[in-house]
Structures are given as C-alpha cells and as structure tokens.
Amino acid sequence: MPHTTSPPAPVRPRDAASLLIYRHTGSEIQVLMGKRRPGARFLPDVYVFPGGALDAADALGLAVAQSEAEVQDQAQAQAGVPPDVAAGVGAGAGAGAPGSAGRDPASRQTNLHLSPWVRAMAARDALHASALLRAALREAQEESGWRWADASPPNLDATDLRYLGRAITPAQSPRRFHARFFAVPHTCMQQDPHVDGELLDLRWVDARNPERLPIIDVTEFMLAELQSELASEREGLPLLSYVNDRVRVRRRPMAYLAARAKAD
Numbered sequence: 701m702p703h704t705t706s707p708p709a710p711v712r713p714r715d716a717a718s719l720l721i722y723r724h725t726g727s728e729i730q731v732l733m734g735k736r737r738p739g740a741r742f743l744p745d746v747y748v749f750p751g752g753a754l755d756a757a758d759a760l761g762l763a764v765a766q767s768e769a770e771v772q773d774q775a776q777a778q779a780g781v782p783p784d785v786a787a788g789v790g791a792g793a794g795a796g797a798p799g800s801a802g803r804d805p806a807s808r809q810t811n812l813h814l815s816p817w818v819r820a821m822a823a824r825d826a827l828h829a830s831a832l833l834r835a836a837l838r839e840a841q842e843e844s845g846w847r848w849a850d851a852s853p854p855n856l857d858a859t860d861l862r863y864l865g866r867a868i869t870p871a872q873s874p875r876r877f878h879a880r881f882f883a884v885p886h887t888c889m890q891q892d893p894h895v896d897g898e899l900l901d902l903r904w905v906d907a908r909n910p911e912r913l914p915i916i917d918v919t920e921f922m923l924a925e926l927q928s929e930l931a932s933e934r935e936g937l938p939l940l941s942y943v944n945d946r947v948r949v950r951r952r953p954m955a956y957l958a959a960r961a962k963a964d
Contacts (some may be wrong), residue, residue: 707709713868713876715828718751720864720883720926721846722907729782729907729927732886733915734844734899742875747913749873749922750899758838759831784958803804818856820935821880830856844902845895849896860885864925865938868919870945883929908952917947 721732725739733747818912821829834853841847854861862883869876905913915923921940928934936951 707745710871713872713878715754715831715832715835716752716877716879717754717842718749718879718881718922719836720749720881720922721840721844721886722883722926722930723886723904724888726903729930730904731907731923731926732846732902733905733913733919737898737900740772743916745914747890747905747915748899748919750843750846750897751836751879751881752839752843754832754835755838755963758834759827766859773831787912792833818861824854832880833861836880840889841895843898844905845892845897846886846889847912849890850927854888858884858888860888862926862929863937864922864929865940867921867940868942870942872945880924911919920921920951923948928943 704960722731733749735745735747736743737920739746744845773856818829833856837848837853864881864883866878866880868878905911905921909915909923917942925934927939935951939950941948941950
C-alpha cells in the first residue's frame with residue numbers, strides 16, 4: 701500500500717494590527733508606506749503600512765491603564781464627585797476630555813462621535829479591540845517613527861480614528877495573521893526625526909498607487925477601502941480571506957452591525 705502523507709495542519713493566525721496614516725494633498729489621498737527589509741521572514745521587499753503582531757505588552761498596558769482609572773474612580777467616589785462628571789460625559793465632553801483617558805472602552809461605545817465601524821469592532825470585545833489599537837500605534841512608532849501626538853494613548857473613541865476592516869492570511873501560509881486595519885489623519889500623529897524605523901524607503905504613496913509599487917492584494921484592498929471610507933461610500937465592514945488560493949471578501953451590512961452592537 702503506497703505511503704501517503706497528510707497535509708500539514710493550518711497554522712493558527714496571530715492577532716495583528718496595521719495603521720494607515722493618511723493625508724490629503726490636492727485631490728490625492730496619500731498614505732504613509734515603507735518597504736520591508738530584504739531579509740524579512742514575511743513579505744520581504746514589499747511596501748506595507750506600519751503594522752505587526754499583537755504583543756502581550758499591548759494588553760498589559762491596557763490593563764494597567766484600566767487599573768489606574770479604577771483607582772481614580774474610587775478616589776473620586778470617596779470625594780463625592782458625581783459619576784457623570786468623573787467620566788467626563790457632561791456637556792462638551794469627548795475624546796481627550798478630563799477623566800476620559802484610560803476609561804473602560806466598553807463604557808464609551810455610545811459616545812456620539814464614535815465611528816460606527818469602530819463601534820462595530822468593539823461591540824463583541826472592547827478590551828481586545830483597544831489592545832489591537834495599541835498594537836497598531838506601537839508598530840507605527842517602531843517601524844516608521846510616527847507616534848500619536850498626544851501624551852496619552854488614544855481610546856477607541858478618539859476623534860478621526862477609523863476602522864477599515866480585517867484580513868486573514870491564507871491557511872497554507874507558514875506565517876499567518878488575523879490583521880485589523882485602522883486609519884488616522886497625519887495631523888493626529890507626530891514624526892520623531894531621531895527614530896530609525898524598521899521600514900525602508902518610507903514615503904507618502906498615492907492611495908491609487910499610480911507608481912505601481914510592489915504591494916500585496918490586502919494592501920491594495922485596504923487602500924481602496926480608505927478611499928471609500930473618506931468618501932462615505934462604504935456599505936459594510938469587510939473581512940478579506942482566502943478560499944482555495946482565491947480572495948474572498950465578505951461584508952457585514954451596517955444594519956446588521958448596528959443590531960449586533962445594540963444586542964451586546
């Protein structure tokens with residue numbers, strides 16, 4: 701009887717996050733991108749957005765911030781500060797308002813300026829979503845030298861934060877990622893000229909990629925999603941995956957997302 705070997709079991713994808721830092725130049729939408737190093741184990745010599753895998757430190761940093769916020773809440777309660785004042789939800793409060801930094805993301809999902817796409821992402825697990833956002837910002841700083849301009853890290857309700865969707869690497873890939881893609885205008889970020897980022901040839905790229913830089917299909921797809929998002933033309937939140945080596949895109953319509961968020 702001939703000997704047969706079973707195909708290797710699919711690798712479990714790691715959680716990951718990327719950040720699209722964009723700007724408007726005339727009629728163009730430009731996105732910050734860089735080239736991965738030739739010796740990189742994943743996508744060498746390819747142009748990408750800053751991004752990478754979720755680290756334990758991303759979730760740990762969130763837990764520390766929450767713990768500090770809880771201690772502050774207890775102190776304010778003992779001092780007789782009304783909860784709505786302590787939470788910064790009075791008239792005119794918003795992202796960055798006093799008391800809003802470090803708050804439990806789940807308690808802020810009803811914030812009026814919270815993007816519906818970010819709200820949909822946070823509906824199932826706001827803590828995990830916040831950790832992914834921290835990962836995207838950390839990777840952006842490590843790979844490009846661009847960091848969040850404010851002293852404190854942003855929360856999910858940060859003004860101008862956009863969530864574009866997610867993508868899962870093919871099952872047969874030896875390195876797999878379940879990546880989420882966030883986008884922020886460059887005015888929310890600040891470049892550190894003293895940081896030598898991990899990406900090479902860092903540049904502003906036209907979202908239509910007329911230079912035909914070497915990018916992968918997921919990158920091209922998210923560039924198109926950003927353009928649609930900024931034009932208010934998106935009809936649902938996308939998941940890009942692969943079936944038999946072919947790209948498959950599924951979208952959850954906004955009505956479904958709103959109903960799920962309300963149910964949760």
